[in-house]
Amino acid sequence: xxxxxxxxxxxxxLIALPSGNIALMRPPATYDVSALPRAQxxxxxxxxxxxxxxxxxxxxxxxxxxxxSVAIVVVPRAKALARAMVAEACAKADFVIVDGxxxxxxxxxxxxxxxxxxxxxxxxxxxxxxxxxxxTDAFAEWTAPPPAKGPHGFFTMAGVFSDGAVDAxxxxxAETLPAKLPARMADLGAGWGYLAAPVLARDxxxxxDLIEAEALSVQCAKLNVTDPRVSFQWADATRFDGGAYDGxxxxxxxxxxxxxxxxxxxxxxxxxxxxxxxxxxxxxxxNRHLPYEATLRECFRNVDMIAGNGAFKxxxxxxxxx
Numbered sequence: 001x002x003x004x005x006x007x008x009x010x011x012x013x014l015i016a017l018p019s020g021n022i023a024l025m026r027p028p029a030t031y032d033v034s035a036l037p038r039a040q041x042x043x044x045x046x047x048x049x050x051x052x053x054x055x056x057x058x059x060x061x062x063x064x065x066x067x068x069s070v071a072i073v074v075v076p077r078a079k080a081l082a083r084a085m086v087a088e089a090c091a092k093a094d095f096v097i098v099d100g101x102x103x104x105x106x107x108x109x110x111x112x113x114x115x116x117x118x119x120x121x122x123x124x125x126x127x128x129x130x131x132x133x134x135x136t137d138a139f140a141e142w143t144a145p146p147p148a149k150g151p152h153g154f155f156t157m158a159g160v161f162s163d164g165a166v167d168a169x170x171x172x173x174a175e176t177l178p179a180k181l182p183a184r185m186a187d188l189g190a191g192w193g194y195l196a197a198p199v200l201a202r203d204x205x206x207x208x209d210l211i212e213a214e215a216l217s218v219q220c221a222k223l224n225v226t227d228p229r230v231s232f233q234w235a236d237a238t239r240f241d242g243g244a245y246d247g248x249x250x251x252x253x254x255x256x257x258x259x260x261x262x263x264x265x266x267x268x269x270x271x272x273x274x275x276x277x278x279x280x281x282x283x284x285x286x287n288r289h290l291p292y293e294a295t296l297r298e299c300f301r302n303v304d305m306i307a308g309n310g311a312f313k314x315x316x317x318x319x320x321x322x
Contacts, residue, residue, distance in 0.1 A: 004032035005099055005130040006072070009123050011035055015132055018095050020069025025085050027074045029053035042066060046159075046215035049236045063215050068093050075100025075109060081159035081216075082109055084144030090136055091143070099130040113139075147220050154192060155223040159216045161191050161253070169312045170251045173285035174198035176307040176314045181205050182246030182281060188237040188268055189213070189252050193221035199249060200227050209245075211237045238267045244277035251285045266295040273299035273320035282317040 009015045022036060025044045033041060043061040045051040055061045065071075071093035073085045082105060089096045098113070100106030106129045113131065114120050116138040122131035147155040156163040162170075174195060181202040187195050190210035199208055210225065211233040212218050218234050233240065237250075252268035254261060265286060272282050282300065286292050288311055296303045300317035307314040 004035075005123050005125045005128060006097070007032055007035040008125060009097075009130055009132075014121065014123065015097065018069045020094075021066070022070040022072065023065060023068040023089075023093065024072045025065070025074060025089065026050070026076055027054070027072075031074060042068065048213040048215070048234055049239075052236065065089075065092050070095045070097065072097045072099060075104050075106045076159065077104050078159050079105055079108070080144070080163075083112075083139070083142035084158050086113070087139045087142035087144070090139050094135050095132065096135065097130065097132045099128070101128040103127070147223055154194065155220045156192050157216060157220060160214060160220055161217065162194075163192075166194055167191075167251065169285040169287065170194050172307060172309065172312050173249065173251060173283060173314055176285075177202060177249070177283060179203060183207070184246045185209070186211060186242070186245045186248050186275065188240075188248060188250040188272060188275075190217070190221060191251075192217050193224040195249055195251070196221070196225040196227070196230060200229060205229065207231070209233055209242060211235055211240050211242070213237065238271045240271065240275065243275040245275050245280055246277060247281045247283070248272045248276060249283045254287065254290055262290050262292070265290055265292055269295045269299055273322070276320045278320070280318065280320055282315070282320075284315045284317070285312055286315070287311065288313050 022041050023044050024041055029050045041059060043054040043059045044065050045061060046063050051061050065088050071089035073089050075082045110129055110131055117133055120131045120133055122129050144158050147157040150156050150164060152166050177198055181204050183204055183206040185199055185205055186209040188211050190212045193210055196208060199205060208230050210221055213236050215234055218232055222232055250268060252265040254265045296315060296317050299321055301319035301321060303317045305313050306316045
């Protein structure tokens with residue numbers, strides 16, 4: 001197995017780590033930390049599946065960035081979030097390392113940092129790049145603002161899905177929901193809470209659990225949804241154990257990277273079937289090109305497409321099969 005960019009830079013002596021604690025910011029569960037002194041590594045993460053994996057591996061995990069000697073920014077897909085992470089790293093650490101894939105925009109970030117700081121050492125390897133620099137206030141303007149209301153009237157922030165507009169698929173699902181819904185409801189992958197209002201407006205709803213893996217989205221959802229019938233769960237919807245729900249709504253994600261990954265949506269369907277009571281019902285929207293019909297029919301006795309347009313399709317399913 002070839003060395004990671006981080007291991008290469010450290011083992012080849014290109015980076016000399018200062019002594020002290022190391023904050024590793026938003027690393028995927030498979031990120032290579034073999035060249036780091038384990039006892040000094042702290043994981044800073046807001047995405048529940050990765051956070052839980054690091055915690056299970058015995059690492060200290062927190063959503064809050066501590067003051068450290070070294071911060072390693074693992075570049076996320078969202079450009080605004082990546083810049084905010086660099087700003088936070090510069091504010092909390094003496095030495096900053098930035099590591100990411102080209103497909104996640106690391107080269108653009110590298111160019112911006114080099115424009116501000118001058119020439120920077122880097123290693124390009126494995127379709128990505130790692131670079132590093134000493135603490136600086138040059139990126140203070142990249143600091144993420146707190147959640148703010150957008151033109152749609154909802155609180156969002158950098159790093160949440162559909163932060164600038166209501167997702168068209170979720171809007172179609174909301175329009176399609178029946179006038180009456182079951183009493184105990186859940187939204188799997190609830191994001192910043194858009195579907196909560198239309199669900200709660202239906203007759204019959206007594207409770208709604210918003211289950212979301214991204215902590216930034218949960219933070220926004222708590223500002224957007226104040227109905228006392230709602231509870232917020234920072235959790236992996238595909239592993240959550242909170243059934244048995246009478247009804248579930250969902251607009252499942254289908255990206256684990258830049259590439260489309262239909263298996264993620266299929267896992268959400270399987271989770272919905274597991275979390276529903278025997279009489280439970282599912283309402284789900286998906287991009288039209290995603291092949292979910294077979295999985296829906298494997299997991300539910302009755303499946304119907306109840307709405308659709310050129311981009312999306314909405315399904316209603318009931319009688320989950322265990």
